[in-house]
Amino acid sequence: MSIEQGIVFAVLGITLAMFVWNRLRFDVVAMLALLAVAITGLVPTEELFAGFGHPAVITVAAVLVISQGLVNGGVVDNIARLLGKIGHRPTLQVLTLTSVVALCSGFINNVGALALLMPVAIWMSREAGRSPSLLLMPLAFGSLLGGTMTLIGTPPNIIIASYRESGNFGLFDFAPVGVAITLAGIAFITLIGWRFTPRREDNSAGSKLFSVGEYVTELRIPEDSPHAGGTLHSLITSAGDEPDLVVLALIRGEQRHAVPSTYKIMREGDVLLVEADTESLQTFLDKTGLKLAHQDMDSKEADGDSEGSSPEAATESAEPESKDDEKTASVRMEKGELHLVEAVIAPESSLVGQTANRLKLRERNQLNVVAVARLGYRLKRRIGDIRFNAGDILLVQGFEDSLAGTLAELGCLPLAERGLRLGSPRKTAMASGIFFASIVAIVAGLLSAPVALVAGAVAMVLVKLISAAEAYKSIDWSVIVLLAAMIPVGQAMETTGGAGLIAAQMLALGENLSVVSVLVMILVGTTLLSNVVNNAAAAIVVAPIALSLANELQIPSDAVLMAVAVGASCAFMTPIGHQSNALVMEPGGYEFGDYWRLGLPLTAIVTVVAVPVIMLVWT
Structure with missing residues (x-):
């Protein structure tokens, strides 16, 4: 191991430990890591802040602005309004809520989709005389599953697309795997999984x-x-x-x-x-x-x-x-x-x-x-x-x-007190039209994803669906800083040969492993990491290692990248793995140990479904 490799491993190790420690904001930790590789000379000065102009970072910011524009236009609220008509049966409520939030999460920020539907879920729980704990965890997990279906559904997908050697993934290239695990996950949660959620009985059930x-x-x-x-x-x-x-x-x-x-x-x-x-x-x-x-x-x-x-x-x-x-x-x-x-x-x-x-x-x-x-x-x-x-x-x-x-x-x-912000039909039509125009431009190959989405965000400001000030506020700058700072750190691991060294060690430990076993190892390893650190950071850290391993084993790089994308997005076992999990913890009355009861079997199902689909489509 060279000195440079030792330094980059030390920086990454300390960074991951600080992510898990969770005493400093993750964007501050990421900036400290960036400064560390700068001071040690692992990243040239002229490339140090290139992450802030990286297409993945621009795409994430544009998606967040478009998401807020769709909210202001009443697009998602019009969908949420229909949920009040589905009755009080828990199975039907779970099926409908997880399906709707998954669909919304495929195209807008998954935390935003969850935030819009949380009031509906709490209101439905109280109307049925049940604790919100029954619906909120399935709702959060549904938002994570839905984000895997498209390029813009979740930041890890956007990051993984930037690592592809033969051009970025398309908008719906993630759909075969994402749709398969989303359908399987929703089916499991609806039929069996919701029974694993804690039955917290409190005086709020059936009342305010x-x-x-x-x-x-x-x-x-x-x-x-x-x-x-x-x-x-x-x-x-x-x-x-x-x-x-x-x-x-x-x-x-x-x-x-x-x-x-x-x-x-x-x-x-x-x-x-x-x-x-x-x-x-x-x-x-x-x-x-x-x-x-x-x-x-x-x-x-x-x-x-x-x-x-x-x-x-x-x-x-x-x-x-x-x-x-x-x-x-x-x-x-x-x-x-x-x-x-x-x-x-x-x-x-x-x-x-x-x-x-x-x-x-x-x-x-x-x-x-x-x-x-x-x-x-x-x-x-x-x-x-x-x-x-x-x-x-x-x-x-x-x-x-x-x-x-x-x-x-x-x-x-x-x-639950929140009234739905139903926009006028004109605003709803404008918001939907701008969004679909951006999607068509990407799918038809007329514009790249960053350009089409930035154009959509600017159009929403021009037609006053969202003000310029509100557009800036809608961007989660902590995530932007995290991505921009960690991208050069991840590249340093690759340029110093650190990623190749880890891949060689993994190869030595499992040189007789099949392609399926390698994909399972990558997916499960990324999943475990994303349950304790930010999922975008997990994708940045694991992607170079997975690519080096694929190169050593002559496995298609697209297959391992898909495994990393799925693993980074499926943090179901802890409340700290994703903002969606943290957001429902207090309203649902959950404790730290409640998540793995539903999260562990759901993770197993995702792995069992995802790997064969990846093998079928990408190898």
């Missing part, structure tokens, strides 16, 4: 996750209150250590001030609509001297000092008087164009690792975090001090006309 009506209370600023003339902030701090209480609105006569600023000046007779549990509410009443608004003001002196109101009285005031608690609470929340929405924190959200107090969401975004749930259960800690995790479900309050945009900016995805 958060029973807001049980926590909403109206408090009045009494006459001669020392807090009249003061700010809302001074009122809250006077209770000491910021009580676990959220002010949803301030009512003054006929006016309702939604999400009031903490610097709002209060007056005698003002009514605060607050969210708090019984214990926190009683403590707040005791320390501030506010009154429960339902109390008879004329008889307050006869009743005694209401500062000593019992927790039971507070609880009664918090419960809507109507028989339909949920409906009454909803009416109270929606006055003044105020809206409550459940949303899940996406893995790349700016909220991850932060707290509501630190981010000042009320002042900066006019957004109240009313409640937080994790693993299907409402957290009973002080909301302002909860450090958010990816996948946490938030009950948030904001203005209806800006709430969707605020959530998108923060990296949160609305769940």
Whole structure:
């Protein structure tokens, strides 16, 4: 082994270890790896940042923009709207959801397709009186399977196409293998696999996750209150250590001030609509001297000092008087164009690792975090001090006309409360037309995939399906940086002979292996790696090794590349292998060890189906 090979192996080994360690963002780790090969001279300076202009990177960015354009046009939502008509049978729900998400994932970003259908799956689960855990894991796995069907379905396919020696793969060259494993995977999940998902029973099944009506209370600023003339902030701090209480609105006569600023000046007779549990509410009443608004003001002196109101009285005031608690609470929340929405924190959200107090969401975004749930259960800690995790479900309050945009900016995805964004027929037709025009141009050989897709993305901006600012926001720049940084690192392994050295060692260990055995080894090895590191990184690392092995064994290079593509995209056994898996973890109430129960047999089925098809088509 040469010194250069030793260096590149060390860089790759440390990089993979840091990916698994998961303490640094994967794009930061990739940039550190790029700097390492630059400082050690393994990659010439003039080629160091060539990855940012690589066709695979450009293609991924264009696909993400087009995906957002299709969403804005209402194309996918029109499909999702039909899912509410399929009934409550679990087998039919699983079949329909996984089939639709797989079809969508073949042509738009698979995480985007999953995000669009998650609210539908959760709504269907609750309507049927079941936990969302039954549908969310099959939905996530369906999005991964569907991405294998086309060149643009998932970043690993785009990367693998760039390694082909005789020109890039076409748009549907992945279809024979991708369609075969998708059909087999959906059949398995529908008939048997969904029974392997955990039966997490919680109080959200058949109802909203958060029973807001049980926590909403109206408090009045009494006459001669020392807090009249003061700010809302001074009122809250006077209770000491910021009580676990959220002010949803301030009512003054006929006016309702939604999400009031903490610097709002209060007056005698003002009514605060607050969210708090019984214990926190009683403590707040005791320390501030506010009154429960339902109390008879004329008889307050006869009743005694209401500062000593019992927790039971507070609880009664918090419960809507109507028989339909949920409906009454909803009416109270929606006055003044105020809206409550459940949303899940996406893995790349700016909220991850932060707290509501630190981010000042009320002042900066006019957004109240009313409640937080994790693993299907409402957290009973002080909301302002909860450090958010990816996948946490938030009950948030904001203005209806800006709430969707605020959530998108923060990296949160609305769940069951989300209304489908049905675009106008004209926008839907334009979005579909531009997308299909790009596809036709690629299939007909008129334009290369990067050029056709970039043209489609620009066209969507020109016809105002998506603004230029929104186009930039729709691009997952962490994935772009990862690809751009890791491509030169992967090439360094090839140019130094490191890939050939690994291939020679593999050949020595299995020199009598058949072609089928080699393909199984490559596919399974890539799958295992993609379950612990980003799938795009797995494809970049394994592809040069697979090509060197194919060259040594005289196996068609296309066959081994297809095996790498399938393995990189089928990370079913852990929640960290793909963003889709991570996205459903908290809403589904899954634990780390839940994934392999369905993921392991599904991986076996994918391997058993994929290898014969690869042999038939590519050898």
